Amino acid sequence: MSPTIKSSDRIGELKIGIAAARFNSHITNSMFDRCHKRLLDLGVAKGNITVARVPGSFELPYAIKSLIVNNDLNAAIALGAVIKGQTSHFLFISQAVSQGLSTVSIETSVPVIFGVLTTDNTEQALARIEKAVGYAESAVEMGSKIFDP
Ligand code: DLZ
Helix, strand or coil: CCCCCCCCCCHHHCCEEEEEECCCHHHHHHHHHHHHHHHHHHCCCHHHEEEEEECCHHHHHHHHHHHHHHHCCCEEEEEEEEECCCCCHHHHHHHHHHHHHHHHHHHHCCCEEEEEEEECCHHHHHCCCCHHHHHHHHHHHHHHCCCCC
């Protein structure tokens, strides 16, 4: 168990949402698997995890807001991989996603975990897949604060 997650937390009752982008799915699928497994290992009930898949990271803020509004979540995790290409798409997408997710979190008062990798190349993204474990831990920590601030 992560030192930041107290044993008294009512983890089994937590409702967690995960929205994952399909773009760069060779990275985001592995991120999803690690994140989902860590939630289960920490004691989150499988039935309390709601999942949404979206085409790309740009769609994550909408998906996260929908998950929160429709499922009474304690925390939500946005998973994506934005990799720098030949165009300025990288900048527009990464800025829109980070700003959008922050806005959703503040508007809904539900913690949103920023699990979107923004890297120069695929190798850097592959090297950071394991960070998805930490995103699950952050969601449990932040979601638990609803019960025990
Ligand atoms: C179009 C696009 C590009 C160029 N790059 C990425 C990326 O690196 N990571 C990602 O998650 N999505 C990318 N997309 C797709 C956009 O996020 C979005 O799905 C489309 O522009 C449709 O709105």
